[in-house]
Amino acid sequence: MAFSSAQKSDYDQEYSFKEILVRLWAFAVTEKRRLLLILALFMINTVISIIVPLFLREAINELSKTDPDFNFVQSLGWGNLIGTVMLWIGLYLIIRSEWSIIAKTVTTLRLKMFIQLQVHDLSFYDKNKTGRIMSRVVNDAWELGNFMLIFVELAANFITIVGMIGILFYIHSVLTLILFMIAPIIFVFTLGLGYLLMRFNRLCRRTVGAVNGATQESIAGIMVTKSFAREAQNIEEFVELNNENLRANINRSLVFSTMFPILEFVSTLIYFLIVTSGGGFVIDGSITIGDLWLFYIYSLLLIQPLISFSQQIAQFQIGRAAAERIFSLIEIPSEMKWGDIIPGADVRGHIEFKDVTFGYSKDDPPLFSHLNVTIPAGQNIALVGHTGSGKTSFISLLARFYEFQAGDIYLDGYSIKAYDIDAYRSTLGIVLQDPFLFSGSIEENIRYGSQKEISAETLQSAIMATHVIDFVEFLPEGLQTDVGERGAKVSLGQRQLVSFARALVANPKILILDEATASVDAYTESLIQDGIDNLFEGRTSIVVAHRLSTIISADRILVFNQGEIIGDGTHEELMVNNEVYRDLYQTYYEFQGRV
Incomplete structure (x- = not known):
């Protein structure tokens, strides 16, 4: 015996970015107001974060004078404090709203997956491991819940980046152009890591599904395992699956661990460029010390959304992998067919199998081929x-556990496919x-x-x-x-x-x-x-x-x-x-x- 590997499930699909967006829009519409609120709060916080450093710039310029006005400097300090408190309040409201959207999205996704799982016939469960299904319902739902907010945060960061670039040009255009020398590095870096993250995240999701499946199967069959003293073999097979997941996570962590030190280096490089280049501009009088400090602060405010942008690209790839797995599960059609006839209280129980052909797999010869039998009511x-x-296959078809490929089964003269499936089973x-x-x-x-x-x-x-x-x-x-x-x-x-x-x-x-x-x-x-x-x-x-x-x-x-x-x-x-x-x-x- 061997636990199932981390291969793709039969129903897994790969969706284009446009296809994922279309499906996410159905969820976004229900939370449109809250998403717009988050975007507005992001914008307000961005404006406040731009205003707050202006107080300190004025304080620095005032203190650089030979006869500074200390009361004015104090008022600027109070303005900085009040602005910072407002930033904290805005951040609190953003986080609370985000978690509300995530929780509601996760709840809705799990309900949709659960409903779809109730619809499938038993052939679906014959082909797909319980642990893998559980991984999608429990883990992937959270990832996709976070994915819902990516677009709002990307939009907010994009607007922040554009606004900061405009302000930096206003403060000192030459210094801004020097700063832009490292922009291509950040752009190429984020795109390359985004591609790697997409690959490794897909693999991580598959391997963790295999681990969950092995755990579930081992627990369900623990009595058989102990009866045949197979604990050691089970552990050996589980270790192999667990190590596959470990390798996938290590590769993903390698990408993450590479990303952030480089971004920190970029921040240090910005400081170096501003000090070495801006110092000369201060000396020649084209920029004040306060403006140079303000330029540095705004540069960091520009780098922060750039770093967030990179993180969101990474999160986007994680969310995309989760979206593919969830939508694959939600959208796989059930093989079971049914109608809307409701059996009445006068059901007699006359059953007829007419030319029924059925097999558990399309690749194998059918178990039943043109099976015919009539069972009069009451027999x-x-x-x-x-x-x-x-024998069991016969009653499984009658109970509508499986869908047959050809022929038909009749109850009191009506095809069982014509009955409402729940009402039919109630008989x-x-x-x-x-x-x-x-x-x-x-x-x-x-x-x-x-x-x-x-x-x-x-x-x-x-x-x-x-x-x-x-x-x-x-x-x-x-x-x-x-x-x-x-x-x-x-x-x-x-x-x-x-x-x-x-x-x-x-x-x-x-x-x-x-x-x-x-x-x-x-x-x-x-x-x-x-x-x-x-x-x-x-x-x-x-x-x-x-x-x-x-x-x-x-x-x-x-x-x-x-x-x-x-x-x-x-x-x-x-x-x-x-x-x-x-x-x-x-x-x-x-x-x-x-x-």
């Missing part, structure tokens, strides 16, 4: 066959071989089976019929007992009983049992069978059977072999006419009868 059908013969009661319980109480898990509110009498009837009452009455908290994550606090057999009650509580028109009693002992199964025999009456029931008693009592038995129905009849008829069924009986079912 009790048992499905038998060797492992992998197609089914399904109990699977592997019982799954959600975190919460036993009662909450039973009520989960019905989309409508159920009465206490209905709940009591379900737990009595399935003998849930037999173990619940011994629990201190009864039906309010917490089952834990995936039902870990109750036994496998108890989980199966609860899942049985969950299916029956909705009073389904069609009952589907996929070896539903495989996890309970023979005595408990007999008790359950007594409780559900009456439920079979007047309902269509399809049972993947492994017990002889269930098979013999069925109205019809369908024998599956390699995706084909090769036998159809009662137990007595198939024992005479069907070799595969007779072989199954003699090698397995007959033994149960003797026991």
Whole structure:
């Protein structure tokens, strides 16, 4: 066994900048006022940051005089202090507004992804690891939330840069031109690093998804791991994936660590140019000491948005990688098709498979090819066959867990694709071989089976019929007992009983049992069978059977072999006419009868 690597998911797409902008606009429109507020606050703060140094320039020029006015200098100091406080207040409002937008965007993105995940059929989850999906829902949503603000900050910094350049030219044009000598260096530097960051960020996102997937899979299968003493191999495989993520993060950090020392060097270089060149201008009288100091301060104010510009370009690449991963997940179409017909209370349960072709992968031969079978309303059908013969696939198509590629399945004369999918499934009661319980109480898990509110009498009837009452009455908290994550606090057999009650509580028109009693002992199964025999009456029931008693009592038995129905009849008829069924009986079912 090996954990999945950090390759792209099947549904990953690469979006152009324009395509990302179009999709982000839908989110920006809902926060348009707040985004404009942030932009306005940025502009106000920029104006204040330009005004504040003017107080100190005037103070320096005043103090350079032979007879300075100290009261005037003090008033300038107060003006500087008040302006600085206003900058702090503006910064507070900007940060608070930004975090509000980020939080709302993250919430909306996660909801959209969660809704889309509910729509997909099971083939999507067969192809994509849970950990990778979780990485997008949890981590990438935050990155894209930050990405929403990039454009406002880029606009604010651009306006600041243009304004500062104009002011520097006004103070001293020659000194400004000297300062511009290093501008091409910054421009080329930021573009080159932006490209590298885009590559490394995509790789970081893929590798962290692989790490999350390996962690999730390891936890889910911890019992199997310990059973076969495979901890060391799991650790070795995880270390390899973890190291891939480490290498990707080191490469990304190398780009970041290169960026900021160079930008600091650029700041020092600006100081050097101003001192060496500006000193001569002070001596020849073309600029005062205060103006030279002001030019230096404004140069730093120019460099700050340039540095922020570089950081935002880096953040832009991170956000772009996150956007591609999120929009790929949101926009992948579901293979499931459905209509708007709502089944009424008069559903009879007449089922027909007509020329159904189905395969789990388009690259492999189909499991079912032109499968045909009719199940009249109210019949009790048992499905038998060797492992992998197609029994579970048959009921999975009926339950609309997968979409078939050709042919059709009909319920009461209507294609099941024509029904509203939720309304259609509400007519089914399904109990699977592997019982799954959600975190919460036993009662909450039973009520989960019905989309409508159920009465206490209905709940009591379900737990009595399935003998849930037999173990619940011994629990201190009864039906309010917490089952834990995936039902870990109750036994496998108890989980199966609860899942049985969950299916029956909705009073389904069609009952589907996929070896539903495989996890309970023979005595408990007999008790359950007594409780559900009456439920079979007047309902269509399809049972993947492994017990002889269930098979013999069925109205019809369908024998599956390699995706084909090769036998159809009662137990007595198939024992005479069907070799595969007779072989199954003699090698397995007959033994149960003797026991």
